[in-house]
Structure formats: structure tokens, C-alpha cells
Amino acid sequence: MxxxxxxxxxxxxxxxxxxxxxxxxxxxxxxxxxxxxxxxxxxxxxxxxxxxxxxxxxxxxxxxxxxxxxxxxxxxxxxxxxxxxxxxxxxxxxxxxxxxxxxxxxxxxxxxxxxxxxxxxxxxxxxxxxxxxxxxxxxxxxxxxxxxxxxxxxxxxxxxxxxxxxxxxxxxxxxxxxxKSMPPEITAATGMDALTHAVESYLSKASTEATETQARAAIRLIFMYLLKAYQDGNDMQARDAMAMASFYAGAAFGKASVGYVHGIAHQLGRVCGTPHGNANAMVLPEVLAAYGDCVHARLADLARLVNIGEPGNGDSQLAGQFIQAIVDMRREMSLPLQPKDLKLQD
Missing domain, CATH: 3.40.50.1970 (Rossmann fold)
Structure with missing residues (x-):
């Protein structure tokens, strides 16, 4: 060794x-x-x-x-x-x-x-x-x-x-x-980048108990505070929480790595010049949905973590609700859904 x-x-x-x-x-x-x-x-x-x-x-x-x-x-x-x-x-x-x-x-x-x-x-x-x-x-x-x-x-x-x-x-x-001087659009994009790090590290086959704890902490903080930081950049509690969320997510994916969301996002950056946080936000929920039922149990855990769903909901339903919550968050922060000037032939 x-x-x-x-x-x-x-x-x-x-x-x-x-x-x-x-x-x-x-x-x-x-x-x-x-x-x-x-x-x-x-x-x-x-x-x-x-x-x-x-x-x-x-x-x-x-x-x-x-x-x-x-x-x-x-x-x-x-x-x-x-x-x-x-x-x-x-x-x-x-x-x-x-x-x-x-x-x-x-x-x-x-x-x-x-x-x-x-x-x-x-x-x-x-x-x-x-x-x-x-x-x-x-x-x-x-x-x-x-x-x-x-x-x-x-x-x-x-x-x-x-x-x-x-x-x-x-x-x-x-x-x-x-x-605190970060503009709302940068707050949104970087926050979604942190969320992607946390979710992908949690789904990783290389995850450990330690990285999963860090990823869960990041996801909990992001769901609690990202929209608050986006809506009010002077909210120091939200800013402080998002700094900690980014740190936790970085620590988690630094050991457990990331997945297909990042693989696609890096190509959007290389080919289209799309900022990395925006690129992750564009494809995160879609890639999670494409994974299918192999990730439903893990996403259901995350849904329960952030109080999404109702008692008695099954894993597939909770997974879908977690993905929808990401879509809703993306829409509420007016993040772009595709690279600027992207054409069908691209």
C-alpha cells in the first residue's frame, strides 16, 4: 500500500x-x-x-x-x-x-x-x-x-x-x-455547483461514511440557505451557511469524486464557454432522472433529509420529488436552461 x-x-x-x-x-x-x-x-x-x-x-x-x-x-x-x-x-x-x-x-x-x-x-x-x-x-x-x-x-x-x-x-x-458582494446570478450558479458536488459525491460508489456525512451536511445547508443568499446578499447567516456548504461539498467530492453531471458540464464549458456552475445547473436534474431506479433509494434519503415528501411515500416517489425540488430551485433563481446561442446542429 x-x-x-x-x-x-x-x-x-x-x-x-x-x-x-x-x-x-x-x-x-x-x-x-x-x-x-x-x-x-x-x-x-x-x-x-x-x-x-x-x-x-x-x-x-x-x-x-x-x-x-x-x-x-x-x-x-x-x-x-x-x-x-x-x-x-x-x-x-x-x-x-x-x-x-x-x-x-x-x-x-x-x-x-x-x-x-x-x-x-x-x-x-x-x-x-x-x-x-x-x-x-x-x-x-x-x-x-x-x-x-x-x-x-x-x-x-x-x-x-x-x-x-x-x-x-x-x-x-x-x-x-x-x-456578500457576489451578485445574485453568481450566488445561484455557484450554489448549484456546490449542490452538484454534494449530490454526486453522495451517489458515488467511492463514497464513505465520512464523505456521506459531509455531503448530507452540504445538501441540508444548501436547501435551507441558497435561496435566502440569492434573494438577499447581505444575509450574513445565509452567506456563512453557504460558505460552509461549499466547503463540506468540496471535502466530500475531493475524496468520493463526481459523476456524469460534471462530465457533461465540462464539455459545455469547453465547447460552448458555459460557466461551470450554470452548466451543472442545466443538467443536474436531468442526469439524476436519467439514472433511473438505481439511485432512487439514495435520492429518497436526501429527500427525507430536506423534508421533501410525505410519510409513506416510496423511494421512487421521493426521488422524483427531490429532483423536482432542484428543478424548482433552478427556476426560482432564473438560471439558464441551455448554453447561450446553442443551435440544434451543435
Missing amino acids: RLLPRNTPIVYKGINSALTLCEQVAVLGYTRVIIVTDEFLGSSGILDGIKARLTESGVEFVVFDGVLPDPAFDQVQVGEAILRTENCQAIIAVGGGSVLDAAKMMAMLHTNPGPLEKFDGIQKCKNFGLPLFAIPTTAGTGSEITLAAIITDPVSHRKMPIADTKMIPGYIALDAEIM
């Missing part, structure tokens, strides 16, 4: 936990870091408090805001070159899944130099990456706790899954204050 090295992150949770994380950067002895983000977040003011707290703590920083959606390897290379030239000792990633994935890859590339093909697959990295601090700004991808990153080949445009237990960030802040 081969035992795999795995980061076990320290998690800070609650309003202003991102600032606490910044203080810990200094406590841990790092004096120069790179902040990895995207152009929108870099100019939005979200980083102001983070920069101020780092400065107060005596930590110098440079900012790389060149991450784009579905990050390509050339962006990772540019960011890694900056951190190397600037002699940065650690990375602080502030953003959604694309930013976190790019930062994870930058951390690994710094200590495992080579072309993208070198990383394609599972456990390809010999060395642990640069210390990585993750501050997610969305509640959905779960990238802050997963062992994987999706990096696009800039030539072939193939989305390359890279999985390594050494990619898991060492420190995470789940800060509802950071997330």
Missing part, C-alpha cells in the same frame, strides 16, 4: 476571518507574499482590507490579477514568474474557483518546474508546493479544500484535470463578509 502525503488545512471561519488569516501569515514567519486574484476583484475594493492587514502585520506583497475564467497554463506561468522574481515566500489566493485553481497550480509549478503535460493526471508532483492561503470569494467550487485543479491547455483548449494531495491549501478563510 502506498500512503499519500496530504495537506490538512487550518480553517478560519466567520466574518473577517480573511483578516485573521492575513495576521497568521505574519505569525507563521512569512514576510513577502503574492496575492493572486482576477482583474475584477483586483479593482473592486475587496482586497483593500486584506492589503491593509498585511501591511499592519509587516508583510510585503505584490498582486497578480491576471487570472481569467477557466485559467490557462500560460497565466499560471506568468504568475509563477512574478512570484519567483519578487522572491515571494507564500501565495494568498483571493477569488473563485478559477483563481484558486490557478494559485494551486502556481504553488506546485514553483517547486516542480516543467511543462503542463508533466502534471496531467494523479500524484505527478514530487514536492510540496509553496505555502498557499486560500480566501474563496464564492460559495460553490470548493476548490479551497480539494486536491484538484482544472487548467486549460492554451493551444488545444483541453481542460486538464490535475489531482495531487499536495495541492490542498494549508490555510483557508471562510469569510461571509468577503462573499
Whole structure:
């Protein structure tokens, strides 16, 4: 048996936990870091408090805001070159899944130099990456706790899954204050992404008692709080709950993996440019229905978990009601049902 090295992150949770994380950067002895983000977040003011707290703590920083959606390897290379030239000792990633994935890859590339093909697959990295601090700004991808990153080949445009237990960030802040500026449509899409992670990991043949507990917790929180966060972005209880739901779902699928919903969603992203959360939302209930009665017992468990159905309803009926609840949630948040400008010949 081969035992795999795995980061076990320290998690800070609650309003202003991102600032606490910044203080810990200094406590841990790092004096120069790179902040990895995207152009929108870099100019939005979200980083102001983070920069101020780092400065107060005596930590110098440079900012790389060149991450784009579905990050390509050339962006990772540019960011890694900056951190190397600037002699940065650690990375602080502030953003959604694309930013976190790019930062994870930058951390690994710094200590495992080579072309993208070198990383394609599972456990390809010999060395642990640069210390990585993750501050997610969305509640959905779960990238802050997963062992994987999706990096696009800039030539072939193939989305390359890279999985390594050494990619898991060492420190995470789940800060509802950071997330409250998410617009409703992003709240909806990322929330459905988290739901997909949780449901698919629960249905996975690789699931364990631990991942099922995490998936159930995520599903319960999403059904309780996603619509509230969508309707009122300043509802801090809902934002905090969705941050936790995303984290639980990420922890679950990071070990149990996902299924056909993600397989289809990644192709919608590659071919049509559909944002990943929207793509999952487009096909989640339809794929669950297509699975048929082999998943009815498991979906019935989830229906009971979120108080769907009536006592005496059978598994098939409860499964159908659970799927319908997802359809209703998708409709209530006005999520798109097909890629933009999709034509029949596509």
C-alpha cells in the first residue's frame, strides 16, 4: 500500500476571518507574499482590507490579477514568474474557483518546474508546493479544500484535470463578509455547483461514511440557505451557511469524486464557454432522472433529509420529488436552461 502525503488545512471561519488569516501569515514567519486574484476583484475594493492587514502585520506583497475564467497554463506561468522574481515566500489566493485553481497550480509549478503535460493526471508532483492561503470569494467550487485543479491547455483548449494531495491549501478563510458582494446570478450558479458536488459525491460508489456525512451536511445547508443568499446578499447567516456548504461539498467530492453531471458540464464549458456552475445547473436534474431506479433509494434519503415528501411515500416517489425540488430551485433563481446561442446542429 502506498500512503499519500496530504495537506490538512487550518480553517478560519466567520466574518473577517480573511483578516485573521492575513495576521497568521505574519505569525507563521512569512514576510513577502503574492496575492493572486482576477482583474475584477483586483479593482473592486475587496482586497483593500486584506492589503491593509498585511501591511499592519509587516508583510510585503505584490498582486497578480491576471487570472481569467477557466485559467490557462500560460497565466499560471506568468504568475509563477512574478512570484519567483519578487522572491515571494507564500501565495494568498483571493477569488473563485478559477483563481484558486490557478494559485494551486502556481504553488506546485514553483517547486516542480516543467511543462503542463508533466502534471496531467494523479500524484505527478514530487514536492510540496509553496505555502498557499486560500480566501474563496464564492460559495460553490470548493476548490479551497480539494486536491484538484482544472487548467486549460492554451493551444488545444483541453481542460486538464490535475489531482495531487499536495495541492490542498494549508490555510483557508471562510469569510461571509468577503462573499456578500457576489451578485445574485453568481450566488445561484455557484450554489448549484456546490449542490452538484454534494449530490454526486453522495451517489458515488467511492463514497464513505465520512464523505456521506459531509455531503448530507452540504445538501441540508444548501436547501435551507441558497435561496435566502440569492434573494438577499447581505444575509450574513445565509452567506456563512453557504460558505460552509461549499466547503463540506468540496471535502466530500475531493475524496468520493463526481459523476456524469460534471462530465457533461465540462464539455459545455469547453465547447460552448458555459460557466461551470450554470452548466451543472442545466443538467443536474436531468442526469439524476436519467439514472433511473438505481439511485432512487439514495435520492429518497436526501429527500427525507430536506423534508421533501410525505410519510409513506416510496423511494421512487421521493426521488422524483427531490429532483423536482432542484428543478424548482433552478427556476426560482432564473438560471439558464441551455448554453447561450446553442443551435440544434451543435
